[in-house]
Amino acid sequence: MQLAHSTAFHPRKHAGRSAYTNDLQRYAMTDSTLLKNMEILFNPRTVAVVGASENPGKLGFHVMKSMTSGGFEGTIVPVNPGAESVMGIPAYAAIGDFPGAIDLAIIVLPAKLVPGIFDACFRIHVKGIVLITAGFKEIDDPEGAALQDVIAGLANKAGVPVIGPNTFGMLNLRHNLNASFTPEFSLLSKGDIALVSQSGGLSHVIGFLAMRQNAAFSKIVGLGNRLNVDFAEMIAYLMDDPETRVIALYLEGLDQPMKLMAEVRQSHFAKPVVAYKTGSSRTGNQASSSHTGSLAGKHEIYKGAFRQAGILQAHSSEELLDMARTLSLCPLPGGRRVAILTGQAGPGIAAADVCESAGLEICPFHPETQRVVNELLPPLAMRTNPVDMGPAWYSASAIEGIIRAVMDDEGVDGLILLMTFASANRGAVTGISSLLQEWRQRKPVVACLIAPPGIWDAEISLLEKNGALANFPTPERAALAMAALAEYQEMKSPLQ
Amino acid sequence: MQLAHSTAFHPRKHAGRSAYTNDLQRYAMTDSTLLKNMEILFNPRTVAVVGASENPGKLGFHVMKSMTSGGFEGTIVPVNPGAESVMGIPAYAAIGDFPGAIDLAIIVLPAKLVPGIFDACFRIHVKGIVLITAGFKEIDDPEGAALQDVIAGLANKAGVPVIGPNTFGMLNLRHNLNASFTPEFSLLSKGDIALVSQSGGLSHVIGFLAMRQNAAFSKIVGLGNRLNVDFAEMIAYLMDDPETRVIALYLEGLDQPMKLMAEVRQSHFAKPVVAYKTGSSRTGNQASSSHTGSLAGKHEIYKGAFRQAGILQAHSSEELLDMARTLSLCPLPGGRRVAILTGQAGPGIAAADVCESAGLEICPFHPETQRVVNELLPPLAMRTNPVDMGPAWYSASAIEGIIRAVMDDEGVDGLILLMTFASANRGAVTGISSLLQEWRQRKPVVACLIAPPGIWDAEISLLEKNGALANFPTPERAALAMAALAEYQEMKSPLQ
Numbered sequence: 001m002q003l004a005h006s007t008a009f010h011p012r013k014h015a016g017r018s019a020y021t022n023d024l025q026r027y028a029m030t031d032s033t034l035l036k037n038m039e040i041l042f043n044p045r046t047v048a049v050v051g052a053s054e055n056p057g058k059l060g061f062h063v064m065k066s067m068t069s070g071g072f073e074g075t076i077v078p079v080n081p082g083a084e085s086v087m088g089i090p091a092y093a094a095i096g097d098f099p100g101a102i103d104l105a106i107i108v109l110p111a112k113l114v115p116g117i118f119d120a121c122f123r124i125h126v127k128g129i130v131l132i133t134a135g136f137k138e139i140d141d142p143e144g145a146a147l148q149d150v151i152a153g154l155a156n157k158a159g160v161p162v163i164g165p166n167t168f169g170m171l172n173l174r175h176n177l178n179a180s181f182t183p184e185f186s187l188l189s190k191g192d193i194a195l196v197s198q199s200g201g202l203s204h205v206i207g208f209l210a211m212r213q214n215a216a217f218s219k220i221v222g223l224g225n226r227l228n229v230d231f232a233e234m235i236a237y238l239m240d241d242p243e244t245r246v247i248a249l250y251l252e253g254l255d256q257p258m259k260l261m262a263e264v265r266q267s268h269f270a271k272p273v274v275a276y277k278t279g280s281s282r283t284g285n286q287a288s289s290s291h292t293g294s295l296a297g298k299h300e301i302y303k304g305a306f307r308q309a310g311i312l313q314a315h316s317s318e319e320l321l322d323m324a325r326t327l328s329l330c331p332l333p334g335g336r337r338v339a340i341l342t343g344q345a346g347p348g349i350a351a352a353d354v355c356e357s358a359g360l361e362i363c364p365f366h367p368e369t370q371r372v373v374n375e376l377l378p379p380l381a382m383r384t385n386p387v388d389m390g391p392a393w394y395s396a397s398a399i400e401g402i403i404r405a406v407m408d409d410e411g412v413d414g415l416i417l418l419m420t421f422a423s424a425n426r427g428a429v430t431g432i433s434s435l436l437q438e439w440r441q442r443k444p445v446v447a448c449l450i451a452p453p454g455i456w457d458a459e460i461s462l463l464e465k466n467g468a469l470a471n472f473p474t475p476e477r478a479a480l481a482m483a484a485l486a487e488y489q490e491m492k493s494p495l496q
Numbered sequence: 497m498q499l500a501h502s503t504a505f506h507p508r509k510h511a512g513r514s515a516y517t518n519d520l521q522r523y524a525m526t527d528s529t530l531l532k533n534m535e536i537l538f539n540p541r542t543v544a545v546v547g548a549s550e551n552p553g554k555l556g557f558h559v560m561k562s563m564t565s566g567g568f569e570g571t572i573v574p575v576n577p578g579a580e581s582v583m584g585i586p587a588y589a590a591i592g593d594f595p596g597a598i599d600l601a602i603i604v605l606p607a608k609l610v611p612g613i614f615d616a617c618f619r620i621h622v623k624g625i626v627l628i629t630a631g632f633k634e635i636d637d638p639e640g641a642a643l644q645d646v647i648a649g650l651a652n653k654a655g656v657p658v659i660g661p662n663t664f665g666m667l668n669l670r671h672n673l674n675a676s677f678t679p680e681f682s683l684l685s686k687g688d689i690a691l692v693s694q695s696g697g698l699s700h701v702i703g704f705l706a707m708r709q710n711a712a713f714s715k716i717v718g719l720g721n722r723l724n725v726d727f728a729e730m731i732a733y734l735m736d737d738p739e740t741r742v743i744a745l746y747l748e749g750l751d752q753p754m755k756l757m758a759e760v761r762q763s764h765f766a767k768p769v770v771a772y773k774t775g776s777s778r779t780g781n782q783a784s785s786s787h788t789g790s791l792a793g794k795h796e797i798y799k800g801a802f803r804q805a806g807i808l809q810a811h812s813s814e815e816l817l818d819m820a821r822t823l824s825l826c827p828l829p830g831g832r833r834v835a836i837l838t839g840q841a842g843p844g845i846a847a848a849d850v851c852e853s854a855g856l857e858i859c860p861f862h863p864e865t866q867r868v869v870n871e872l873l874p875p876l877a878m879r880t881n882p883v884d885m886g887p888a889w890y891s892a893s894a895i896e897g898i899i900r901a902v903m904d905d906e907g908v909d910g911l912i913l914l915m916t917f918a919s920a921n922r923g924a925v926t927g928i929s930s931l932l933q934e935w936r937q938r939k940p941v942v943a944c945l946i947a948p949p950g951i952w953d954a955e956i957s958l959l960e961k962n963g964a965l966a967n968f969p970t971p972e973r974a975a976l977a978m979a980a981l982a983e984y985q986e987m988k989s990p991l992q
Contacts, residue, residue: 057890062919139876183919184948199842204916208946209969212708252845278845281852283882316972317846346695349748349774350813356777380635386779394553420700423558423679450704452680473705476812 033159034228038237041128041161042172042219044103045074047179048095048126050117051108052078052086059108059132060086062181063169067106070171070178070186077102095120104128106169106179111135111147114165118151122158129155130179131164137225138166152227161233167224168200173217174243180222182207191216192245192328196234198223202250205317214464214471215325218243232259239267248324249275250317257302261309269492272327274312274484276320277302312488319480322472326481329470330444332489333413337363338482339406340386342418343393343428347448347475348386351416354476358483362386365409372405394424396431403432407439414444414482418475421451429459433468440468444485447471448478529655530724534733537624537657538668538715540599541570543675544591544622546613547604548574548582555604555628558677559665563602566667566674566682573598591616600624602665602675607631607643610661614647618654625651626675627660633721634662648723657729663720664696669713670739676718678703687712688741688824692730694719698746701813710960710967711821714739728755735763744820745771746813749781753798757805765988768823770808770980772816773798808984815976818968822977825966826940828985829909833859834978835902836882838914839889839924843944843971844882847912850972854979858882861905868901890920892927899928903935910940910978914971917947925955929964936964940981943967944974 049067053060060080064087067076078086081093092098095105095117105126107117111133121129136148148165155162163170169180173190185207193215197203200222207220218241221234231249238244254260264273280299306313312327314320338360342348355362362385365373373383376398382388387406392398406412419428429449436445447469449460460471472478545563549556556576560583563572574582577589588594591601591613601622603613607629617625632644644661651658659666665676669686681703689711693699696718703716714737717730727745734740750756760769775781776795802809808823810816834856838844851858858881861869869879872894878884883902888894902908915924925945932941943965945956956967968974 056920059920065919141876181919184917184951187948197842199840199845201838201840201844201914201916202842202846204840204918205843205944205946205970208917208948211948212969250842252842278842278849281849283848283852283858317970318972342697344695344697344700346693346698346746346748346774347701348697349695350698352779353774353777354812356779362779380637418697420697421680421704422700423561423677424552424555448701450701452683452704452707455680473708474701474813476814 034161034233035237037127037159038161038229038233040103041163042170042177043175044128044177046077046100046102046104047072047074047177048077048079048098048102048105049108050079050095050105052080052083052091054083054086059181062183063106063108063132063179065183066169066178066180066186069183071176072178073176075100095126096124102126104130104179106130106132108132108181111144111165114147115150115154118154122154122160127160129160129162129164130167130169131162131224131227132167132169132181133164134166136165148225148227155228161229162227163221163229164224165227167222168203170219170221171217172219174219185220187211188220189214189216191218192243193217193248193324194219194221194238194241194244194246195248195250195324196221196223196231196238197250198252199250200224202317206250206321209318209321213321213325214461215321216328230254230256230259232256232263235260235263235267235273239270245271246324246328247271247273248320249273250320251275251277252279257305261305261311264309264311269310272312272488273310274314274320274323274327275306276314276317277306307491310491312484312491322477322481323484326444326446326470326485327488329464329467330446330485331441332492333444333482333486335413335489336486337361337411337413338416339363339365339409339412339414340416340418341389341403341406342386343389344418344420345382345388345390347418347420348388351418351448351475351479352386354479355416355483358480360479360483360486363411365406366411369405369409373402376401393422393428396427399428400432400435403435407443412443414446414485416475416478416482417445417447417449417469418478419447419449421455426455429456433459433463436463436468437466440466444482445469446478446481446485448473448475530657530729531733533623533655534657534725534729536599537659538666538673539671540624540673542573542596542598542600543568543570543673544573544575544594544598544601545604546575546591546601548576548579548587550579550582555677558679559602559604559628559675561679562665562674562676562682565679567672568674569672571596591622592620598622600626600675602626602628604628604677607640607661610643611646611650614650618650618656623656625656625658626663626665627658627720627723628663628665628677629660630662632661644721644723651724657725658723659717659725660720661723663718664699666715666717667713668715670715681716683707684716685710685712687714688739689713689744689820690715690717690734690737690740690742691744691746691820692717692719692727692734693746694748695746696720698813702746702817705814705817709817709821710957711817712824726750726752726755728752728759731756731759731763731769735766741767742820742824743767743769744816745769745807746816747771747773748775753801757801757807760805760807765806768808768984769806770810770816770819770823771802772810772813773802803987806987808980808987818973818977819980822940822942822966822981823984825960825963826942826981827937828988829940829978829982830985831909832982833857833907833909834912835859835861835905835908835910836912836914837885837899837902838882838971839885840914840916841878841884841886843914843916844884847914847971847975848882850975851912851979854976856975856979856982859907861902862907865901865905869898872897889918889924892923895924896928896931899931903939908939910942910981912974912978913941913943913945913965914974915943915945917951922951925952929955929959932959932964933962936962940978941965942974942977942981944969944971
C-alpha cells in the first residue's frame with residue numbers, strides 16, 4: 001500500500017527518466033560552463049555594445065538607449081571605431097581596447113563581421129553574448145546557415161552562451177539590464193515571470209500587453225536562432241534563478257523538443273512552466289520555417305508532450321500572459337472545488353458557465369459556511385454557490401463575513417471574486433483589502449474587480465503586488481485562470 | 497434560373513415567415529404606441545427623477561448625478577416631497593406638481609410605492625419610464641411577481657414603455673442622457689453600438705472594458721425584468737434608430753425567445769445583431785432563474801436559433817465587445833479570403849493559426865499583386881501570404897506599396913494588419929495612416945497595432961474613429977474579428 005502510493009505519486013518522474021537518459025546525459029556533459037556563464041550573462045557588471053551609435057537609424061542607437069535609460073548600475077562600454085564617445089560615454093575602437101574585464105557583449109554589427117567580433121570577445125574572456133544581428137540560419141541562403149555554424153563552433157569552444165542571433169535581445173529587469181533594441185521595455189514592472197520567446201514580435205506583443213495588465217517580469221529573453229542557448233538551456237538556468245517563479249514560453253518549432261521536455265520533467269515541478277505554441281496551421285507551419293529556421297512540427301504531438309512533461313498549455317498570447325500572471329500571483333488550489341462570490345448576478349453566471357465547461361466544481365458549502373452566508377444575506381438572495389452578494393453589496397462587514405466564511409471552508413479550494421464598480425460602492429475594494437491581505441497565499445483568489453480607469457487601479461495593483469489575488473478584466477478570464485491553476489496542480493499531483 | 501436564384505438568395509426569409517406569423521401578428525397589434533413612445537423615452541426633453549436625493553447612500557443621489565453631470569440639455573425635475581431642491585435644482589413633492597409636460601420618469605423608490613407613482617405618471621401623460629427599483633418578479637416571493645403584474649397592467653393600458661424594473665437604467669449617449677445610477681457611464685465614447693443587456697453587472701463589465709478599448713456606444717439599456725420592453729421591442733426600435741449601426745445583446749434566458757428571433761429575421765440583416773448568451777451550465781442556468789426570473793433554457797437550442805435568425809454568437813463578454821466593435825467599424829468582406837501583412841513573423845504565424853482554424857482562407861495573391869510584393873521585398877523574405885514585411889520595416893514607401901497592392905487585389909476580401917512597435921520605427925502608423933484613410937470602408941482591415949501605452953494610441957484612435965480599421969491588442973483577437981465579419985457576411989448572403 002505504502003509502496004504503491006509512493007510510486008504512483010510521481011508516476012511520470014519514474015516512467016520518464018529512462019526515456020530521456022541519453023538526452024539528459026548528452027546535455028549534462030556540455031552545460032556546466034554554459035550555465036555558469038549564463039549567470040554572468042544575465043548579471044553582468046560591464047557590458048560592451050559593439051556597434052554603439054548616435055544615429056537613430058541604427059539599432060546600435062536603440063541598444064545604447066536601452067542600456068543607458070534602463071537604470072543599469074554597471075559599466076557601459078560603447079564600441080565604435082568612428083566615435084570618441086556615444087551618448088556621452090567614452091567609446092573604444094575595438095572591444096579589446098577597453099582596459100578592464102567585459103562580462104557581456106551586445107553585438108549589432110552585420111553578420112559577416114560577427115566571426116571576427118566573436119574572436120575578439122573570446123580573446124578577452126567575455127562571458128556572454130547577445131547577438132542581435134540577423135542574416136544567419138533564418139535566411140533562405142546556405143551561406144547564412146554556414147556562417148551560423150562557424151560562430152556556433154567559436155562560442156561552444158569558448159563555452160560562452162549566446163542569446164540569438166536574429167533576436168531583439170534580452171532583459172534582466174531585476175538587474176536593470178535592458179540588453180535589447182527596445183528601450184521602452186524598461187517601463188515594464190519587475191516581477192517573477194520569465195518570458196522566453198522564439199519570436200521578437202510576440203515578445204513585444206506580450207510585453208506591451210503586460211504594461212496594460214500589471215504583469216511583472218524577472219527576465220524577457222528573445223531566443224532568436226538559438227545558437228547555443230535554446231529553450232532547454234533557459235529552463236535549466238531559470239529553474240535555479242531565485243528571481244523567477246514562473247516560466248512562460250512562446251515557441252514555434254524546436255530542433256530538439258525532447259531536450260526541453262526532459263529539462264522540465266527533471267525539475268519535478270519546481271516552478272510552473274506555461275507554453276504557447278503556434279504554427280499549428282499549414283500556413284503557420286510554413287511561415288515558422290522561414291522565420292527561425294525550424295519547422296513548427298505536428299501540433300498534436302507537442303500537445304501530448306507538453307502534458308507529459310508537466311507544461312501547461314496556453315492557446316493565445318493573452319492566455320499565456322493570464323496563466324503566467326496567475327501562477328506568479330496565486331498559490332495552487334488543493335483541487336477543483338471553487339466558490340464564486342459575486343456582487344452582481346450576471347458576471348457570476350458567466351463565470352459559472354466557464355467553470356463548468358473547464359471542469360471546475362462549483363461546490364456546495366460546508367453547513368457551517370452556509371449558515372454564516374444565510375445569516376448575512378436575506379432569504380430571497382442567491383445564497384448557495386455561486387453566491388450573489390448583491391443584497392449585502394452596501395455592507396462592508398457582510399461582504400467581508402461572507403468572503404471570510406467561504407475562504408475558511410476546507411471544502412473550497414479556490415475563490416472567484418467578482419465585483420463590478422458602482423458609484424454607490426466606490427469603497428468596495430478598500431472594504432475587503434485587509435481581509436484579502438490577511439488571507440494571501442493561503443488559497444488562490446482570482447478576481448474580476450472592474451471599474452472605470454483610475455478608480456480601483458491602485459488598490460487592485462497593491463493587492464496583486466502582495467500576492468492577495470490575480471485580477472482580470474472579465475469574469476470569464478478570471479474563471480479560466482482558476483481552471484489553469486487547478487490543471488497545473490493536477491499535473492503536479494495527479495492523485496491528490 | 498432567375499427564380500431559383502431569387503428564392504435561394506434569402507432562403508431563411510421565406511422559410512421563416514410562416515413559422516413566426518402568429519408571433520409577429522400578436523406583436524404587431526401591441527407595439528405601435530409602445531414604439532412611438534420609446535422614441536420619446538430615449539430622446540426626452542424633460543426628465544423627472546422620482547426619488548431624487550442628496551444623500552449619497554441613496555440611488556436617487558447617483559441617478560441625479562448621472563443626469564446632471566452627463567451633459568443632458570433638457571430639463572431635469574427632481575421629485576422628492578422632503579426637499580425644496582436637489583443638487584441646486586428646484587424639486588417637487590409629487591411628479592404631478594411640475595407645471596410642464598414630463599417625457600421620461602426615472603423611478604428609484606421602493607417597490608410598494610411604484611403602482612401609485614405609475615398612476616401619477618400616466619395621469620400627466622409621461623411617455624416613458626425607467627424603473628430602477630428592484631423587488632418584483634426576480635425575488636423568490638409571489639408578492640413580487642404579483643406586484644409586477646399590477647404595474648405591467650398599468651403600463652400596457654397607458655401604452656407606456658418601461659425599462660426595468662430591477663435595472664441600473666439606460667443611456668442614450670448621443671442625446672447626453674444618462675438615466676442610470678452610474679454617472680461614470682457618461683465617460684463612454686459616443687458611437688454606433690447599442691448594447692442591450694439582461695444583466696446590470698455584465699453591462700458594467702462591458703462598459704468599463706469599452707472605456708479601455710475605444711469602443712463607442714449609441715445606447716446602453718439594462719432590460720432588468722422586462723416589464724413590457726423586452727429584447728424584441730428593443731430590436732424593433734433599434735433597427736430604425738439612425739444612431740445605431742450594430743446591436744449587441746447580452747442575455748441569460750427569455751420568456752419568448754421566438755419573438756426576438758422573429759424580430760431579427762424580419763429586419764433582413766438591416767443591422768448586424770451579436771449576442772452573448774450565458775446560463776449554459778447547470779449552475780449558471782439555476783442562477784439565471786434567480787437573477788431575472790427566467791430560465792436560461794437549453795443552450796444548444798439557442799445556438800441553432802441564433803444562427804437561423806441571423807444573429808452572430810459571441811462566447812464571452814470580451815468577444816461580444818470585439819465583434820460589435822468590428823462590425824461597427826469595418827465593412828463586411830466579400831468572402832473568406834484574407835491577407836495577413838505583418839511587420840514581425842511571430843504575430844503573423846499566430847494569426848494564421850487562428851484564421852485557418854476559423855475557416856478563413858489565407859489566399860494566394862493575384863500574380864500582379866505578387867509581382868509588386870516581390871519588387872518591394874528582398875528575395876529571402878516571406879513574400880507570399882502571410883507576408884512578413886519585416887525586411888521593409890524601415891521603408892514607409894515599401895510598406896505602403898505592399899498594403900496598397902494587396903488591398904487592390906480583387907481576390908483578397910479582407911486584410912489583417914499586424915505591426916508591433918519598435919523604437920526605430922515609431923512612425924510606422926503615421927506612415928500608413930493616409931493610405932488607410934483613403935481605403936476606409938472599402939474592405940475590412942482588422943489590425944493589431946500595439947505599442948507601449950501612449951505611443952500610438954492617438955493615431956490608432958483616429959483611424960478607428962474614421963472607420964479605417966478595427967484594432968486589437970493581440971494578433972489572435974484581430975484574426976477572430978475578421979472571422980466574425982466573414983461569418984456574418986455568410987449568414988447574410990449564403991450563396992455569394
